[in-house]
Amino acid sequence: MAVVIEVKDLVKDYALGDVPVHVLKNVSLVIDRGDFVAIMGPSGSGKSTLMNILGCLDKPTSGTYTLDGIGVGPLSRDELAEIRNKKIGFVFQQFNLLARTSASENVELPLMYTDMAAAERHDRAAKALLSVGLAGREAHQPSQLSGGQQQRVAIARALVNNPRIILADEPTGAVDSRTSIEILAIFQRLNREDGITMIVVTHDPDVATYANRNIHFKDGKIQLDEVLAHTRDAQKDLESLSAQAAEELASV
Amino acid sequence: MNKLVVSVKIALRALLVNRTRSALTMLGIIIGVAAVIAMVGVGAGATARIQAQIQSIGSNLIIVLPGSLSSNGVRLGSGAVATLTEDDAKAIAAECPSVSVVAPSVRGGVQVVYGSNNWATTVQGVTPDYMTIRDYTMLSGQFFTNQDVDAAAKVAVFGETVVRNLFGNSDPTGQVAIVKNVPFTVVGVLTPKGQSPSGQDQDDVILLPISTAKQKVLGANKANAKAISTLMVQASGPAAMDQAQQEMEALLRERHRILEGQEDDFTVRNLTEVFAAQESSAQVMSILLGAIASVSLIVGGIGIMNIMLVSVTERTREIGLRLAVGAKTRDILSQFLVEAVTLSILGGIIGIVTGLAASALIAHFAQWSTQVSPLSVLMAFVFSALVGVFFGYYPARKAAYLDPIEALRYE
Numbered sequence: 001m002a003v004v005i006e007v008k009d010l011v012k013d014y015a016l017g018d019v020p021v022h023v024l025k026n027v028s029l030v031i032d033r034g035d036f037v038a039i040m041g042p043s044g045s046g047k048s049t050l051m052n053i054l055g056c057l058d059k060p061t062s063g064t065y066t067l068d069g070i071g072v073g074p075l076s077r078d079e080l081a082e083i084r085n086k087k088i089g090f091v092f093q094q095f096n097l098l099a100r101t102s103a104s105e106n107v108e109l110p111l112m113y114t115d116m117a118a119a120e121r122h123d124r125a126a127k128a129l130l131s132v133g134l135a136g137r138e139a140h141q142p143s144q145l146s147g148g149q150q151q152r153v154a155i156a157r158a159l160v161n162n163p164r165i166i167l168a169d170e171p172t173g174a175v176d177s178r179t180s181i182e183i184l185a186i187f188q189r190l191n192r193e194d195g196i197t198m199i200v201v202t203h204d205p206d207v208a209t210y211a212n213r214n215i216h217f218k219d220g221k222i223q224l225d226e227v228l229a230h231t232r233d234a235q236k237d238l239e240s241l242s243a244q245a246a247e248e249l250a251s252v
Numbered sequence: 253m254n255k256l257v258v259s260v261k262i263a264l265r266a267l268l269v270n271r272t273r274s275a276l277t278m279l280g281i282i283i284g285v286a287a288v289i290a291m292v293g294v295g296a297g298a299t300a301r302i303q304a305q306i307q308s309i310g311s312n313l314i315i316v317l318p319g320s321l322s323s324n325g326v327r328l329g330s331g332a333v334a335t336l337t338e339d340d341a342k343a344i345a346a347e348c349p350s351v352s353v354v355a356p357s358v359r360g361g362v363q364v365v366y367g368s369n370n371w372a373t374t375v376q377g378v379t380p381d382y383m384t385i386r387d388y389t390m391l392s393g394q395f396f397t398n399q400d401v402d403a404a405a406k407v408a409v410f411g412e413t414v415v416r417n418l419f420g421n422s423d424p425t426g427q428v429a430i431v432k433n434v435p436f437t438v439v440g441v442l443t444p445k446g447q448s449p450s451g452q453d454q455d456d457v458i459l460l461p462i463s464t465a466k467q468k469v470l471g472a473n474k475a476n477a478k479a480i481s482t483l484m485v486q487a488s489g490p491a492a493m494d495q496a497q498q499e500m501e502a503l504l505r506e507r508h509r510i511l512e513g514q515e516d517d518f519t520v521r522n523l524t525e526v527f528a529a530q531e532s533s534a535q536v537m538s539i540l541l542g543a544i545a546s547v548s549l550i551v552g553g554i555g556i557m558n559i560m561l562v563s564v565t566e567r568t569r570e571i572g573l574r575l576a577v578g579a580k581t582r583d584i585l586s587q588f589l590v591e592a593v594t595l596s597i598l599g600g601i602i603g604i605v606t607g608l609a610a611s612a613l614i615a616h617f618a619q620w621s622t623q624v625s626p627l628s629v630l631m632a633f634v635f636s637a638l639v640g641v642f643f644g645y646y647p648a649r650k651a652a653y654l655d656p657i658e659a660l661r662y663e
Binding site: 052055057058077078081082084085086090092096098100101109110112113114157161 | 583
């Protein structure tokens with residue numbers, strides 16, 4: 001399989017007052033195209049910092065990071081923005097949708113920073129909303145949507161630019177357990193059918209069982225990197241829920 | 253272009269979300285622009301009024317006064333001695349190429365009687381050229397002719413103030429009034445000119461042929477029957493003023509046999525120059541008014557900066573999100589800059605309308621003439637847009653250089 005992410009000897013230090021804090025200590029990691037990786041670990045273990053670097057939002061103190069064949073180390077602020085725009089989709093714990101803005105326009109946001117014509121933007125946004133099961137809700141504003149629907153709008157926004165990877169930081173942290181399985185089902189489908197590499201940071205061991213690879217962080221180092229022999233299928237779990245639960249789900 | 257339209261749309265939406273705040277922020281610019289337009293209008297109106305007064309004196313005018321003679325070391329002021337004569341006037345008309353018209357005059361105070369009314373006024377003995385030189389027009393009747401001057405005819409042209417005081421509302425043309433015990437036939441009435449730049453009533457005057465005035469009314473100068481009190485000269489154009497002045501000075505020195513090194517026995521004054529000084533002082537006033545009003549425009553700009561800074565802080569997460577999904581520095585910069593400029597331009601447009609209304613109200617209620625030029629409207633508009641750019645840049649820059657991670661985490 002083709003390598004999407006290659007990280008070598010990644011070091012990240014923060015100067016907290018006079019005391020330097022070593023957040024990442026020589027992390028090396030290879031993620032293949034089509035991987036579904038769950039990154040776990042206690043707070044302060046460095047997993048969020050790694051996510052920021054993988055998302056091209058932050059730069060490492062030393063070490064190299066190659067994304068889809070591009071060494072991102074020497075890139076400028078605006079060049080990194082370009083990379084984020086073309087290759088990465090973000091899903092946040094708090095959704096981060098623009099208030100008083102329709103679902104469709106929220107999804108279009110990454111395309112606003114390209115040269116795409118308005119008609120094509122609308123078209124792509126409609127397709128992305130369709131693929132997360134929100135067809136017909138294009139004109140709804142975030143306040144008119146449930147938490148699960150809001151997170152699905154956010155996922156549509158992450159995939160509207162056809163990214164190589166989707167980075168999700170605690171994507172199920174703000175929704176109930178049924179909705180979280182639903183979100184994971186969407187992730188698995190995008191991962192299997194569209195070949196998008198998924199990287200999910202989570203506290204929840206249950207969520208990690210839907211990934212095919214788990215990476216545990218501790219004290220800025222990879223403590224454990226395991227490929228799961230058995231990955232749970234979120235769609236099957238959903239189907240096995242009771243008929244009443246399925247009904248409730250449909251009304252979400 | 254596409255991106256600019258998008259930026260304007262985003263900006264308008266952001267401004268509509270906080271209607272009250274946007275309106276209050278704009279108010280600063282509205283007041284500033286309105287103040288600039290109204291104040292510059294008042295200033296321009298004052299300048300225009302002074303210009304009209306200068307026009308009423310006549311254009312390209314030079315005045316030659318006799319006097320300033322030194323006798324036994326005592327220097328007398330101008331006009332003290334009768335050194336200018338009608339012959340000087342004729343010589344200037346004949347020999348100075350830069351001079352187009354010459355009008356000699358004598359003047360004096362008289363009492364004039366018509367029926368049971370009487371009035372104290374000024375008599376000027378003049379020639380028909382005087383009418384040309386002062387740009388007089390006739391309200392009724394005719395000006396007297398050169399034949400009247402040659403014949404020392406007892407005809408008079410009245411100013412409007414004199415007419416009002418002696419005849420009331422009836423037309424005096426053809427009537428006979430008594431000027432210093434001499435009956436004169438009124439042949440015409442001058443169109444009113446109003447106040448002179450120095451504040452004199454230019455219509456409180458009676459014009460007589462210069463010959464008649466000397467012989468019958470004012471009395472000829474004993475030493476020199478041809479002496480005149482003032483010589484008004486019109487140069488052939490605005491550019492010829494200095495040239496005409498020099499030619500006259502040289503000619504008069506020669507005719508009066510003044511040796512080199514001796515002082516002139518006459519005074520030449522460029523009237524237009526004297527009153528232009530008044531005009532420029534009015535212009536200084538209008539610039540001053542404009543400058544004071546501009547201060548309020550700048551204060552309005554600071555209001556915009558203040559609100560934009562608040563807005564950037566409030567929308568930190570939104571900025572973080574936009575940066576994360578690929579907005580470049582200039583995208584965020586232009587978004588907030590467009591927002592600030594939209595505020596200031598909208599405020600500018602409303603301010604222009606308010607300013608026009610205010611200057612119309614000032615003109616109506618304070619009875620001041622105001623003049624709003626299209627240029628000052630354009631300037632106010634451009635200036636308000638520049639205020640938006642200038643005061644919007646710092647907040648926009650602050651937004652554009654936010655750290656996306658911190659911005660996303662901002663509560």
